[in-house]
Amino acid sequence: MVVTIKDIAEKVGVSVTTISRVLNNRGYLSDNLKKKVQEAMEELNYQPNEVARSLSRKKSNVFGLIIPDISHPFFGQITKHIEYYAYKNGYKLMLCNSLLNKKKEKEYIELLRASQVDGIIMGSHTMKVEEYMAIKLPLVTLDRRISDTIPYVSSDNYRGGALATKLLLRKRCKKIAYLSGSLQLNLLAKQRHDAFMDQVRGQQIEYVVRQTDLNGFKYREYEPMVRELFQEHPDIDGVFASSDLLALQIIRESRRLGKLIPEELKVVGYDGIQIGGAEDLTTIEQPMQEMGKLAVSRLLQQIGGEETPLETVLPVKLLERGTT
Amino acid sequence: MVVTIKDIAEKVGVSVTTISRVLNNRGYLSDNLKKKVQEAMEELNYQPNEVARSLSRKKSNVFGLIIPDISHPFFGQITKHIEYYAYKNGYKLMLCNSLLNKKKEKEYIELLRASQVDGIIMGSHTMKVEEYMAIKLPLVTLDRRISDTIPYVSSDNYRGGALATKLLLRKRCKKIAYLSGSLQLNLLAKQRHDAFMDQVRGQQIEYVVRQTDLNGFKYREYEPMVRELFQEHPDIDGVFASSDLLALQIIRESRRLGKLIPEELKVVGYDGIQIGGAEDLTTIEQPMQEMGKLAVSRLLQQIGGEETPLETVLPVKLLERGTT
DNA sequence: TTGTAAGCGTTATCAT
DNA sequence: ATGATAACGCTTACAA
DSSP: OOOHHHHHHHHHHHHHHHHHHHHTTTSOOOOHHHHHHHHHHHHHHHHOOOOHHHHHTTOEEEEEESSSOOOSHHHHHHHHHHHHHHHHHTOOEEEEEOOOOOOOHHHHHHHHOOOOOOOEEOOOOOSHHHHHHOOOOOOOOOOOOOOSSEEEEEEEHHHHHHOOOOOOOHHSSEEEEEEEOSTOTTTHHHHHHHHHHHTTSSSOOEEEEEOOOOSSSOOHHHHHHHHHHHHHTTTTOOESSSHHHHHHHHHHHHHHHTTTTTOOOOEEEEOOOOOOSSSOOOEEEHHHHHHHHHHHHHHEEEEETOOSSEEEEOOOOEEEEETO | OOOOHHHHHHHHHHOOHHHHHHHHHHHHHOHHHHHHHHHHHHTTOOOOOOOHHHHHHTTOEEEEEEEEEEHHHHHHOOOOOOOHHHHTTTEEEEEEEEOOOOHHHHHHHHHHHHHSSEEEEEEOOOOOHHHHHTOOEEEEEOOOSSSSSSSSEEEEEHHHHHHHHHHHTTTTEEEEEEEEETTTTTTTHHHHHHHHHHHHSSSSEEEEEEEOOOOOOOEEEEEEHHHHHHHTTTTEEEESSSSHHHHHHHHHHHHHTTTTTTTTTTEEEEOOOOTTTSSSSSEEEEOHHHHHHHHHHHHHHHHHHOOSSSSSEEOOEEETTTTT
16 A cells, blocks of 8 residues: 555654645644655655645646647747757646647646646647636747737847848849748748748749648658749749758759858748758747746746736847858 | 536436446437536536546556667657557556666555556567566556566567678678667677577678767767777778667767768668658667567556467568768 | 544536 | 445644
8 A cells, every 4th residue: 555644644643634734834833753754655665645635725736738749849949948948847748739630739738727736837829819718727828829818938030131131142142932831820920921022022022922731740741842942933032931851852842953051042941940050051940948937937927926017029040150 | 516416417317327337338328318417518618527437347458668769769669559549448648757776766666566557569678577477457568578477569680680690791791780779788788699699600701899988878978888898999991880879889980980881881770760760770679569569468468358469579670871 | 742523616426 | 215324545734
């Protein structure tokens, strides 16, 4: 049998209440008692049952994290930081990969509520606004403005888009393309596109916009899009890709075509993923560590009953490297 | 207040036992009753409390996953698959990033036990053998043979090492290097090195072995090691890197030095990560999906009281691509 | 300073 | 077929 608080109580010869007090360091306790209890715990190798605690306290110290795909470097990195700060604050993390599957996302949300998690960080969203509003749990989204009541943490997408586009203009590109994953999926990343358009319109420059309608993260499938782009527009000399992974695909394709980078083609990515192969890529770096930290702290604020600002927009940084 | 089984019972006019029965579909229940209960649940928007269930059933339906770093593509990908199969079997996943920090790993193990998880998948190991043996919980390790009682899932590291090395020999390399992260950390990956040595010894070929003593995943710090290697041995014409990330670093450095790949230098990586930039890399692919699947199923076996084989070694595959 | 007892929301064991 | 009631392991008023 597993050792419980009751066994400790019997061994020491006090009530369970007292043991619980020692455990939580509440109330007045003689040092002698404390010591005896500690010893008994050691001896019996006692471990508190967090499930029982959660039930009793109505608090689980668990956060749910719902993202599309943990194997995507952007989410992998941000998750790393979220875990770091959650752990630091005494919270565990339940990992939920939605794969942008509506049913799975919904099931996970229900599962998280049923599991009495103390808060949810959403980096995925495929359901209707009302369904998120109905969650009634501390909630924060990553890079997604779902409604004007659900707090979100993002980086400055518009500025990122502007920085990237301006760089290409400054480098005297004559015909530039904006490439992105599905725009619908991510409202805020759409601002990169808006910024691109604002920079490009009215300028003496040709431009092309392309987006996948993949509702997924099948990076492999970026390839045909990129190939097609260059077939239709072989004279493109600048590309702003809305993710580093996409940018890498472009670089790969242009190598195949024998286009020299940056001489004949300049490429700017987005995210700032720290992965071999992306290290020479000029890109817009999102402050992933800060984003993770703030996502956690927005949740903690809500749990603590504090006011939480609707928007938390963090600055991005242009990393000018080898591909421009 | 939150709706409980009791509220449903009152509304329907039966006992909580009956509601619980409906919930778990146990025993004999009239269809009429079932329907009425279902309706009441819908109406009151009832959600079972998993914490209470776990306490009562002594089963949480949660697995703990301890890995060094979720932002490393290898672990990101394998985690994706683990999550997939866990979910499919009704288990949630608690994500624990150890950062190869002994204290954190130990704390997490305790936390997982306290949280009554039903099993642990360990992809990290920094503690002493006995400490793992003392876990007394369904356990499976990834790519780590800790003792001969703890089941592990891995791919065939020796064969992977042999395949990679043989390829370089077949391609007529004259001087090849084996590069790896810290060998101590990962007993099984060490077999890649053994295989390398077995292939290379007694052949008419020069070879060099280098390993970081980084006890971490600071990929950035691979750079100096790689640079140094080429300074000391500018005549190397083949490299077997024990991870794709390391291989990418080598490719990067050789570009800088103006060495042509594969003409002047051939590079073989390891892992088969699916990341832009690694797509042209010749590498040894680990069957990550199968590994994730089997890690989960080994845990399920243990939970089900079945015999679990000590070792599960899956085949690797040589992907011959652009860098050889 | 310590103890009694109720309560957290479910499940499980007997009854009936 | 359905119900009482104890039990899961812990916390927390309220007492003493």
